[in-house]
Structure formats: C-alpha cells, structure tokens
Amino acid sequence: MNAAPDLKIAILSAAHLHADSYAAALRDLAGVTLVVLWDNDAARGHEKAGEYGTEFEPDLDAALNECDAVIICSENIRHRELTERAAAAGKHALCEKPLATTVEDARAMIETCAKAGVLLGTAFPVRHCGPAFQMRDAISSGALGSVLMIRGANRGTNPGGWFVDPDLSGGGAVTDHTVHIADLIRFVTDEEITSVYAEADTHFYPDLGVEDCGLLMMGLSGGGFASLDPSWSRPNQAYPSWGDVRMQLTGTGGVATFDYTAQHTELYANARVRAAEMPWGDDGDQLMVADFAEAVRENRSPLASGEDGLRAVEVVAAAYESLRTGRSVEV
Amino acid sequence: MISTGVIGAGNMGRYHGGILSRQPDACVVAVADTSAERAQSLADALGCRVAASAAELIESAEIDAVVVTTPTAAHRLYVEAAANAGKHIFCEKPLARTMKEAEAMIAAAERAGVKMSVGHVVRWFPQYEQIRRSVLDGTIGKPGTARVTRGASFPRATNDWYADYEQSGGVMLDMVIHDLDWLLWTFGPVRRVFARRIEGQPGYDGGMISLRHESGVISYAEGNWSYPSGFYTSVEVAGDDGLLMGDNTSTSPLRMDMREDGVSGAAVEVPTGGSRSADPYEMELRDWLGWIAGGPPPRCTATDALDALRVALAALESAETRQPVELNGGGR
Numbered sequence: 313m314n315a316a317p318d319l320k321i322a323i324l325s326a327a328h329l330h331a332d333s334y335a336a337a338l339r340d341l342a343g344v345t346l347v348v349l350w351d352n353d354a355a356r357g358h359e360k361a362g363e364y365g366t367e368f369e370p371d372l373d374a375a376l377n378e379c380d381a382v383i384i385c386s387e388n389i390r391h392r393e394l395t396e397r398a399a400a401a402g403k404h405a406l407c408e409k410p411l412a413t414t415v416e417d418a419r420a421m422i423e424t425c426a427k428a429g430v431l432l433g434t435a436f437p438v439r440h441c442g443p444a445f446q447m448r449d450a451i452s453s454g455a456l457g458s459v460l461m462i463r464g465a466n467r468g469t470n471p472g473g474w475f476v477d478p479d480l481s482g483g484g485a486v487t488d489h490t491v492h493i494a495d496l497i498r499f500v501t502d503e504e505i506t507s508v509y510a511e512a513d514t515h516f517y518p519d520l521g522v523e524d525c526g527l528l529m530m531g532l533s534g535g536g537f538a539s540l541d542p543s544w545s546r547p548n549q550a551y552p553s554w555g556d557v558r559m560q561l562t563g564t565g566g567v568a569t570f571d572y573t574a575q576h577t578e579l580y581a582n583a584r585v586r587a588a589e590m591p592w593g594d595d596g597d598q599l600m601v602a603d604f605a606e607a608v609r610e611n612r613s614p615l616a617s618g619e620d621g622l623r624a625v626e627v628v629a630a631a632y633e634s635l636r637t638g639r640s641v642e643v
Numbered sequence: 644m645i646s647t648g649v650i651g652a653g654n655m656g657r658y659h660g661g662i663l664s665r666q667p668d669a670c671v672v673a674v675a676d677t678s679a680e681r682a683q684s685l686a687d688a689l690g691c692r693v694a695a696s697a698a699e700l701i702e703s704a705e706i707d708a709v710v711v712t713t714p715t716a717a718h719r720l721y722v723e724a725a726a727n728a729g730k731h732i733f734c735e736k737p738l739a740r741t742m743k744e745a746e747a748m749i750a751a752a753e754r755a756g757v758k759m760s761v762g763h764v765v766r767w768f769p770q771y772e773q774i775r776r777s778v779l780d781g782t783i784g785k786p787g788t789a790r791v792t793r794g795a796s797f798p799r800a801t802n803d804w805y806a807d808y809e810q811s812g813g814v815m816l817d818m819v820i821h822d823l824d825w826l827l828w829t830f831g832p833v834r835r836v837f838a839r840r841i842e843g844q845p846g847y848d849g850g851m852i853s854l855r856h857e858s859g860v861i862s863y864a865e866g867n868w869s870y871p872s873g874f875y876t877s878v879e880v881a882g883d884d885g886l887l888m889g890d891n892t893s894t895s896p897l898r899m900d901m902r903e904d905g906v907s908g909a910a911v912e913v914p915t916g917g918s919r920s921a922d923p924y925e926m927e928l929r930d931w932l933g934w935i936a937g938g939p940p941p942r943c944t945a946t947d948a949l950d951a952l953r954v955a956l957a958a959l960e961s962a963e964t965r966q967p968v969e970l971n972g973g974g975r
Contacts, residue, residue, distance in 0.1 A: 511835075
C-alpha cells in the first residue's frame with residue numbers, strides 16, 4: 313500500500329515567535345512537510361528558513377503555489393490579509409491567535425474561507441492538552457456540576473517588538489493574553505462569555521504605548537462568572553518561564569484547578585543567571601499542529617475553528633469597549 | 644491585669660478566649676452565649692464562670708474589656724452596650740453588616756472613650772506582613788497589580804447563620820474582607836469596585852472583586868466557600884521591577900494526611916500562621932491589650948475596619964447591579 317503523499321505546509325511569516333515551535337512540531341510530525349517559509353522581512357525569512365530547514369520564498373503567490381495549507385504567524389494586523397490570500401489560492405489556514413484585531417476582520421476571514429471552501433483554524437494550543445479535555449469531560453459528564461465561577465490567569469513577560477506597536481498588534485496585554493483563557497473557558501464549559509468589565513493600565517513599562525496589565529470580569533451564559541488577569545507582569549529578566557496559563561473552575565460538584573505549565577522540571581544551573589522550567593508534559597503546539605494536519609486530510613474543522621477565534625476576538629473588543637465606557641458591556 | 648469577658652462562645656470566641664486566658668497580663672472572667680450549653684462548655688475550658696446574660700457580663704464591675712465574637716448581625720447590640728458600660732472592645736470582623744451600624748458602633752466607642760480594635764488578623768500573618776513590607780520598601784519597584792485569594796468549604800455554625808446572606812453578607816463580607824483590608828492597608832484607598840458573586844445556590848458561595856486603587860494599582864480579591872474541603876490562600880504582587888508570590892499549600896512546612904471518620908473538614912476553618920513563635924491571633928490581641936494598657940494604637944483600628952467594610956459593601960452593590968461602583972477615595 314502506498315503511503316499518502318506528505319501534506320505540504322507553508323509558514324507565512326515568522327514574526328510571531330510561535331513560528332519556531334510550530335516549525336519544530338512540523339519537523340517531528342509524520343506525513344507532513346514544511347515546504348516553504350514566506351516572510352515580508354527577507355532577512356528574518358532567510359534566517360528562520362535556515363533554522364527550520366526549509367526554503368525561504370519572498371513571493372507570497374509562489375509560496376502559496378507550493379503548499380496545501382498554511383500556518384500564519386505574522387503580526388496580528390496582517391492576519392486577515394494573509395488568510396484571505398491563502399483562501400483565494402484555495403489553501404487551508406491555521407492562524408495564530410488572536411484571529412484578528414477587530415471583530416469585523418475576524419468575521420470577514422471566516423466568510424472568505426467558507427466561500428473559498430477552505431478550512432480556517434485558530435491557534436489555541438491550550439485547549440489541545442490533556443487536562444483541558446479532562447476538565448471538559450468533567451463538565452459534560454456532570455461530575456463538576458454546573459459552573460459557578462472561574463478564575464483565569466494568563467500572565468507573561470513583556471514580548472516587546474511588534475507586540476507593543478499597536479499599529480501591528482492591535483493592542484497590548486489585553487489583546488495578547490485575553491484569548492487563551494477566553495477560549496479555554498468556552499471549550500471546557502461549552503458556555504459563551506456574555507459580558508465583560510475591564511480594568512487596564514500601563515504600570516510595568518511606563519513608556520510602552522500599550523497597556524501592560526489589566527483585569528477582566530466576565531459573565532457566562534450559564535449564569536456563572538469568570539475573572540482573567542492578562543498582564544505582562546512576569547519580570548522579564550527573572551521569571552523562569554514565559555509565563556503561565558491557569559484556570560480554577562468552581563462548580564457545584566467540585567473545584568478543578570488547571571495549570572498549563574505545571575508539568576516541568578526545575579533547573580538551577582550555575583551557567584544560568586536564573587532558574588528555568590523544562591517542560592515535559594503535553595505540548596499544546598505539537599498537538600495543535602497535528603490536529604490541523606489531520607483536519608486538512610479529513611476535511612473537518614480544526615479543533616479550534618475560525619468561529620472560535622472570532623468569539624475570543626469579540627471578548628477582546630468588549631474589554632476595550634468597557635475600558636472606553638467604564639461600564640460592564642454585553643458581548 | 645486586664646479582665647475580659649467573651650460574648651459569643653462559637654469558633655472565634657473559643658479561639659480568642661483560649662489566647663486571652665494564657666496571657667500573663669489578662670484573663671477571662673466570664674463567658675456569655677445565647678446557648679447555655681455552649682457557654683458552659685467554653686467556661687469549663689477556660690476555667691471561668693458563665694454570665695447570666697450578655698448584659699450581665701457587660702455590666703459586671705469585674706470586667707474591663709469584652710471580646711465580641713457573635714454572628715455579625717449582633718455586633719452592634721453588644722458593642723454599643725459595652726461602650727456605654729465603659730468597657731474596651733475587641734470585635735471580630737466584619738465590624739458590622741451595614742455602614743450605619745458600623746458608624747454607630749464607632750461613635751459609641753468614641754463617645755465613651757473606650758478602645759475598640761477589630762479582628763482583621765491577616766495583617767498579623769507573617770507572609771502578608773512580609774509581602775506588604777517588601778512592597779513598601781521597593782523590593783519589586785512600583786506595584787502595578789495585586790491578587791489575593793482565599794477559599795474554604797462552606798462554614799457551618801449556629802442556626803447556619805453564615806448561609807443567611809442578610810445576616811452575614813456571605814463570603815464577600817465575612818471572608819474576603821480580610822483580603823480587602825490587607826489590600827487597602829498595602830495599596831491605599833480605592834477609587835472603583837466591580838464584583839460578581841454566586842447567587843441562588845444554597846450551600847455555595849463565592850465572589851470575585853476588581854479594585855482600582857487611587858494609586859492606579861489594579862487589584863483582585865477572590866473568596867470561595869465552595870470547596871469540598873481544605874483551606875487555600877494565595878497572594879501575589881507584581882511591580883515594575885519584580886514579583887512577589889506565595890500560597891499556603893506550597894509554603895506549608897508540614898502536611899499531615901490523617902485517616903478520619905465522619906464529616907470532613909472543620910466547621911469553620913481558623914487558619915494559623917504555622918509558626919511556633921508568632922500566632923497572628925495572639926499578636927492582634929496583644930496589640931489591643933497593649934493599647935488598653937496605655938501603649939500605641941493597634942495595627943488595625945475600628946476606622947480601618949470601617950474602610951474595609953465600605954469596600955466590601957460596594958462589592959456587594961456592584962454584584963447586585965453588575966456595574967462598577969465608584970468610591971472616589973471613600974474606600975480608604
């Protein structure tokens with residue numbers, strides 16, 4: 313029996329550092345080949361293509377010609393354009409989170425992909441890991457009962473670069489770190505986020521130009537509520553990892569406490585200035601890339617669809633509206 | 644020697660009474676409770692008499708000071724009576740269920756010239772004290788965000804009074820107020836409050852509060868009475884030059900998992916500092932005794948307790964309206 317030909321994947325832009333781990337995941341994944349890296353920054357494209365062991369292609373149409381599907385890791389502001397170009401070329405797309413910087417863009421991306429008959433996925437690796445499924449099962453089986461309240465936190469170091477240029481990122485910590493938890497809440501509970509109240513400020517990097525800390529208080533469609541700390545509050549030079557993704561769900565049946573990066577070994581070495589965490593548990597990036605490849609082969613939606621990406625973008629938009637109005641706003 | 648009487652022989656009355664009876668410069672001479680049986684049980688434990696009534700205890704010439712550890716809704720009655728009788732007062736938190744009650748109590752104490760302290764004991768817990776000191780001395784630079792959580796199972800007590808929201812104010816007023824007091828003490832007055840709480844679920848309670856301090860600090864306080872068992876606290880402050888974090892499970896120097904029959908968990912969890920040298924409850928009472936004896940005012944005054952109450956009540960109001968409540972510095 314002949315094996316099916318490898319699925320050919322292109323990475324569109326390595327602006328987002330997650331491109332590194334997706335490239336590594338593709339390398340480790342059977343039946344999939346990273347055939348090309350396109351980037352609008354030729355220097356970065358050459359360098360990263362070398363690192364990833366693939367070809368750099370400066371021409372987007374040429375890159376799209378070479379592949380079956382794309383993974384988009386550009387600056388947030390370019391997500392829509394690249395997704396629409398891929399769709400026009402008939403290529404499936406997995407897009408880095410947040411799906412877009414506006415609700416309008418996210419909706420347009422979903423519509424364009426649907427019309428073109430290509431799949432659109434949103435890169436929400438957290439929902440791909442084992443404990444996310446376990447929590448989801450504990451909700452759907454009734455073990456955790458009905459959802460009373462959820463505490464969420466997705467803190468990080470300051471990512472710097474284009475992330476802190478609102479013209480490229482669309483916003484600061486609230487844009488960057490709302491969507492993982494918003495998506496995890498939706499995935500685990502099967503409920504929607506219905507209202508958002510937000511606080512935000514720039515406290516850690518005074519001249520940043522975007523918010524670096526905040527707090528979201530959200531209503532859920534089942535009558536419960538949730539909080540989320542999206543701050544870039546982990547000290548850049550001292551914290552032993554990039555940050556955290558945590559959630560505690562209190563239900564009528566019990567309390568589930570989730571820590572995405574709990575599975576790690578602590579490393580203290582004289583060669584290092586600071587301690588490090590060496591992860592050994594579920595690799596959400598790897599599982600997500602594998603799911604995308606499988607979705608393309610089976611012509612089914614990726615685990616996190618474009619719609620899922622849109623829902624999270626709506627929460628971000630509501631948070632900014634709350635910040636403008638000082639009110640709790642409906643999503 | 645400061646002679647005290649304990650009104651309310653429940654969990655906290657038992658705890659405070661035990662501490663006071665061990666002090667070299669204080670003693671417990673009488674206990675009062677609406678339940679004669681409970682009063683007798685505590686009196687036996689402390690080796691003191693049972694008062695005929697709270698009024699008799701308060702009027703008793705042999706008593707200099709009273710400890711009020713009744714359900715919250717009864718605080719005002721006993722505190723005002725004690726003040727009018729010229730007795731010094733230690734009142735458990737929350738000071739009262741409403742601002743009106745609390746203000747009347749403070750006015751009564753001031754009028755009578757008696758010294759009233761309130762049991763916001765978290766101020767004496769070593770980790771909270773250390774984190775506050777580290778914030779104030781600039782160890783983490785300028786603070787930007789703070790997060791404090793506290794969780795336990797639903798408390799059980801006489802007439803299930805904790806479950807009566809009108810009496811207790813639920814987890815926000817009874818438990819989160821500890822953390823609100825610590826946040827106010829550490830980061831200053833509050834400008835704006837937003838909160839949600841669990842509603843309409845008998846046997847469960849929980850609340851989440853967003854605070855915007857006048858200093859700009861964004862803080863978060865959470866209380867949860869919906870755990871099946873256990874007691875959990877965490878505290879974290881992020882500044883522009885560092886991060887402080889701690890929680891009671893990772894900082895517990897001893898864990899014992901014992902075989903137990905029957906009901907799980909304590910009726911009301913009374914967390915302790917886990918240290919031989921410094922019991923926070925003893926330190927708060929020593930602070931009060933020292934003040935009565937002519938020393939400096941205590942770490943937590945009745946006015947501090949009033950400020951924490953104002954913020955907790957604003958949180959309850961916000962949870963009701965689902966919109967932020969502006970305090971404009973009123974939540975000192």
